[in-house]
Amino acid sequence: MEQRLVIVLVLYKKSLSDCPSYNALYYAVSKRKNMHVVVYDNSPEEHGDVLYKNNQVHYIHNPANPGLATAYNEGLSLFQKLSAQLMLLLDQDTEIDFPYLDKIASQTDGESVGAFVPLVYSGNQKISPVFSDNYVGGGLSFPEIGKTSHRLMAVNSGTVLTASGLAAIERFNEEFPLDFLDHWLFWKLYQEKQEIEVLDVTLAHDLSVLDYSQVSLTRYESIITAERRFYQNYDTAMLTVHEKHLLKRMVKQFLTVKNRKIWRRTWQEYRLLAREGQ
Structure with missing residues (x-):
């Protein structure tokens, strides 16, 4: 059974059509009634797009630029309104394709894990997920594909939270509007004893702060x-x-x-x- 999926994409000084995942999102809302997209635009100026005419796409413009946490909480509100099962966090520089969205929506382990995470690379460098039992910043070690109860940290973009995981965190912590929100998120999931499942999927993400x-x-x-x-x-x-x-x-x-x-x-x-x- 396909799960209802809410995708939250955060923009800043970039139009939706310039995002590398645009085609996947366009196809998703055109072909799948179980997929909804929240586009939260932190840009100074509002951007238009033909996709915003689709009832499954929800465009929010906020020139105050409150960051990621506020945007994710807007997505969470829609998630709860739709009684959805999965929520995908997506950065404007991360590239996904439609098969990835289909794979997410067909996951059957949503009740037993708090989040699904892909393998993420910045260029040739693997950056996520990593074990975080020890301090993240020295030598990194990476988990195998599959479920784990060990403490992990993954970048926000590409992470898929389940209804169980979202219930565990309650809301995204707006003390971290941008940086270290991912650290807090996976710390919180671990505190709430939520398992993480690493997917056999690779995504490209531009992480300039490296x-x-x-x-x-x-x-x-x-x-x-x-x-x-x-x-x-x-x-x-x-x-x-x-x-x-x-x-x-x-x-x-x-x-x-x-x-x-x-x-x-x-x-x-x-x-x-x-x-x-x-």
Whole structure:
């Protein structure tokens, strides 16, 4: 039996038709009555598209740009209204095809797992999912295909949450409007004893924050502040490890990143946490 699927796509300064998943979404709502799309547009200007005339597509424009968590909660409202079974989180730079959507909708393990996650690559680098029993930021280790009760972390985009998983988290945490929302999400699923199933599906995703030389100081401020909030208020067992990792990161940034403000901000963060830990 096919499951009812709600897809939440978040846009920022990009039209829907320019997204690599556009054809898959167009086909999905044209051919499948069980698939609905929420397009949450954080762009300064509203974008039009012929797809918005489809009753299964819900376009929301919010120039205030509240980030991902607010958008996902809008998708959750539709999910609950439709009594859907699955919700797919999707970034504007992630490419999916229609067979992936069909595979998701035909999953039969929705009552026994909190989320399905694909294998995600940024270029040739595998980035998700990863084991997160230990601090995520050093050497990464990756799970096998299939279900696991071990603690995992996966990027938001491509993640499929089940009704069970969504009930467990209740709502997306708007303390993390953008960065570290994925860390909080999978931390919460683990706290609620929700199993994760890794799918034998590979997706491409452009994760620019992997390279600090390409990250603006404003964006880095968002990342490093969200890190502190996560480790101080949620995954507190890893706070000391995070503090030590900041020092290592600062040294690496000093040697490799031209924007000197980046490593200085990391040094400032390290000193802040060190003082608070005294």
